[in-house]
Amino acid sequence: MDALIEIERLTRRFGDFTAVDNVSFRVARGDVLGFLGPNGAGKSTTMRMLAGFMPPSAGRARICGHDVQSDPLAARRLLGFLPEGAPTYPDMTVGAFLRFVAAIRGFRGAERTERIDHAVALTSLGTVMLQPVETLSKGFKRRVGLAQALLHDPPVLVLDEPTDGLDPNQKHEVRTLIARMAPDKAIVISTHILEEVDAVCSRAIIIANGRVVADAPPAKLALLHPSGRLEDVFRQITAPPQPVTQAA
Amino acid sequence: MRNTLLIARRELAGYFATPVAVVFIVIFLVLQGALTFSVGNFFQRGQANLVAFFNFIPWVLLLLVPALTMRLWAEERRLGTVELLLTLPVTETEAVLGKFLAGWAFCIIALALTFPFVITVNLLGSPDNGVIAASYLGAILVAGAYLAIGGAASAATKNQVIAFVLALAACFLFAAASSQMVTDFLSTQVPALAATALKLGVLARFQTFMRGVIPARDLIYFASLIGFWLFANVIILEHTKAA
Numbered sequence: 001m002d003a004l005i006e007i008e009r010l011t012r013r014f015g016d017f018t019a020v021d022n023v024s025f026r027v028a029r030g031d032v033l034g035f036l037g038p039n040g041a042g043k044s045t046t047m048r049m050l051a052g053f054m055p056p057s058a059g060r061a062r063i064c065g066h067d068v069q070s071d072p073l074a075a076r077r078l079l080g081f082l083p084e085g086a087p088t089y090p091d092m093t094v095g096a097f098l099r100f101v102a103a104i105r106g107f108r109g110a111e112r113t114e115r116i117d118h119a120v121a122l123t124s125l126g127t128v129m130l131q132p133v134e135t136l137s138k139g140f141k142r143r144v145g146l147a148q149a150l151l152h153d154p155p156v157l158v159l160d161e162p163t164d165g166l167d168p169n170q171k172h173e174v175r176t177l178i179a180r181m182a183p184d185k186a187i188v189i190s191t192h193i194l195e196e197v198d199a200v201c202s203r204a205i206i207i208a209n210g211r212v213v214a215d216a217p218p219a220k221l222a223l224l225h226p227s228g229r230l231e232d233v234f235r236q237i238t239a240p241p242q243p244v245t246q247a248a
Numbered sequence: 249m250r251n252t253l254l255i256a257r258r259e260l261a262g263y264f265a266t267p268v269a270v271v272f273i274v275i276f277l278v279l280q281g282a283l284t285f286s287v288g289n290f291f292q293r294g295q296a297n298l299v300a301f302f303n304f305i306p307w308v309l310l311l312l313v314p315a316l317t318m319r320l321w322a323e324e325r326r327l328g329t330v331e332l333l334l335t336l337p338v339t340e341t342e343a344v345l346g347k348f349l350a351g352w353a354f355c356i357i358a359l360a361l362t363f364p365f366v367i368t369v370n371l372l373g374s375p376d377n378g379v380i381a382a383s384y385l386g387a388i389l390v391a392g393a394y395l396a397i398g399g400a401a402s403a404a405t406k407n408q409v410i411a412f413v414l415a416l417a418a419c420f421l422f423a424a425a426s427s428q429m430v431t432d433f434l435s436t437q438v439p440a441l442a443a444t445a446l447k448l449g450v451l452a453r454f455q456t457f458m459r460g461v462i463p464a465r466d467l468i469y470f471a472s473l474i475g476f477w478l479f480a481n482v483i484i485l486e487h488t489k490a491a
Contacts, residue, residue: 051335054490076337083335087328091265092258100258104251104336132265148332 003028004156004186005050010059012045012210019045021210022059027186027203029155032178034201034218035190038238042210043190044084047160050188051081063156077105080154082162086145090134094125094144097133098151105152119147122177138165146174150181157187163196175200194230204230208238251338255346256353263354268319272312276358279308284365296373301365302383302458306390306451309355310423313391314415316354317398320347321485322411330489340489344481348392348399348474355391359384379460386457389470390450394419396477403484422473425449 003026012020020042027033037043048054050061052068052075061068066075088097098119102112120126123143128136133144142165149157162178163171171193178187178200191197197204197218204221206214214221214237218230225232263269280301284290288300324330333343369375398415405411424430426449434442446452450473453466 048331048490051331053331053335073337073339076335079335081332081335083328083331085328087332089258089262089329090327091262096261100254101336103254104338106337145332 004064005033005158005188006062006065007046007050008060008062010046010049010061011057012042012049012054013057018210020049020056023207023210023212024059025205025212025215027188029186030183031203032182032187032189032201034197034204035188035207036192036194036197036204036234037190037207041207041238043207044160045210046207047081047084047158047188047190050158051079051083052076053083077152078155080149080152080157080159082145082149082159084160086142086164088133088141088144088148091132093130093132094136094140095129097144098147101148102151107152115151115153119151122150123147124173139167139170142166143170143174155185157181157185157189159187159189161190161192163191163193171196194234197230206234206237213237251342252346252349255333255338255343256349259347259350260353263350268316269354272316272354273358273361276308276312277361279311280304280362280365283308296369296375298365298369298375298380298383299458301362302387302454305383305387306423306454309387309391309394310416310419313351313355313394314398314401314412314419316351317395317402317415318408318412319402320351320399320411321403321481322406322408325406325489326408334489340482340485344399344403344478344485348395348478348481351395351399352388352392355395356388359387359391376460379458382460382462383458385462386454389457389467390454393422393450393470393473393477396474396481397422400477400481400484403481403488405488422448422450424451426452 005027008024010023035043049056052072063075064078068075098116102115107115123146163174204218205212222228222230225236283304284301290300397418401414402411425445431442431446434445453469456466
């Protein structure tokens with residue numbers, strides 16, 4: 001099956017520092033890719049380049065065959081993107097914000113209302129439509145960002161920490177939502193929560209110091225450590241080479 | 249074009265969703281009123297025109313427009329919303345134009361609210377309303393020039409204070425370039441620059457509008473100045489957005 005997301009040798013340098021180093025992967029329809037790694041490993045930078053926001057120093061990214069740098073508008077139309085920290089305009093109400101995004105996405109009239117209602121139902125935002133975003137809790141803000149990304153039912157979803165700040169019930173809802181959408185889409189989510197990878201991802205990539213250090217289905221990945229737990233694999237692969245042991 | 253207008257509408261609504269709009273308009277009107285009547289001696293002049301009013305417009309706008317533009321991009325970058333906006337299917341040019349148009353529409357609203365001056369002077373005498381209209385057009389163009397400069401300054405930094413100071417300094421350069429003091433200084437010290445400074449300055453151009461003249465070359469001047477800084481804004485934004 002054709003890959004909806006293609007990343008080829010993507011590299012990003014900031015001065016002497018290489019944040020993302022030669023990262024390549026492809027995600028096909030039906031795949032949910034969990035993007036794991038310690039803080040500062042280059043997850044968000046990779047996602048920014050994939051979304052066409054940050055120009056790469058080398059390499060390329062394509063969404064449904066459209067290069068995000070040379071054909072950005074076509075690529076962005078097919079992409080739903082939740083940036084790091086789920087930024088939204090703080091003084092807009094949830095409703096006004098979603099109407100703005102829907103209008104920019106080219107929806108009008110009844111279709112626009114329908115799209116917004118659908119996204120609001122998926123993310124359970126119905127009760128806060130008239131509230132300014134800045135008055136909302138972290139979990140609601142995250143869901144506003146999610147609703148914005150789902151509005152146009154895109155074939156490609158790139159979600160940077162979609163469950164960060166959500167309570168366990170909301171986390172479960174978002175995971176169910178992702179699992180439900182998975183068959184029709186190519187989805188990339190970044191997360192720190194390893195159980196999430198087990199729960200929703202068909203494949204996991206671990207990135208450390210800008211490089212891909214593991215790329216396999218979660219079940220296979222777990223076998224890399226004798227304990228068979230993803231957490232131990234993650235620590236084994238990404239921990240600094242000589243961990244300092246401290247006596248308590 | 250549709251996206252530009254959508255962004256402009258969102259941005260303009262943003263001014264009114266926060267105290268920015270009210271504070272800006274009130275301070276603008278109070279400053280203009282105080283300056284016109286006290287420093288400008290509106291009544292003592294005994295002339296039925298708004299020269300006392302328009303003389304201060306470029307300077308009051310010089311102070312207030314950078315306050316309006318400082319948040320344009322600096323705040324988007326601080327909040328991270330620039331990442332959201334520029335990964336929607338809009339181009340940088342559409343976003344820059346949208347924000348500029350919103351600021352311009354807002355300045356036009358603020359200028360329109362000075363209508364009591366026009367009514368007052370019409371009640372007291374019979375002024376040349378054509379001259380007043382031309383002066384308003386000049387004021388709108390000056391505001392546009394400052395907005396374009398300020399927008400580019402805001403794209404250059406995440407820090408709103410720096411954006412304000414940069415915009416103020418750059419606008420001041422363009423405002424003062426054609427003033428008597430600068431041209432006198434330049435013509436004795438660096439004569440080669442004096443003519444250029446006179447041509448680049450905003451004030452001399454505005455004064456032709458205040459005389460009731462709308463020369464094509466001044467319209468072209470303002471269009472190029474605004475166009476240049478909007479273009480600079482797009483370029484700066486492309487380089488700084490993800491930094």
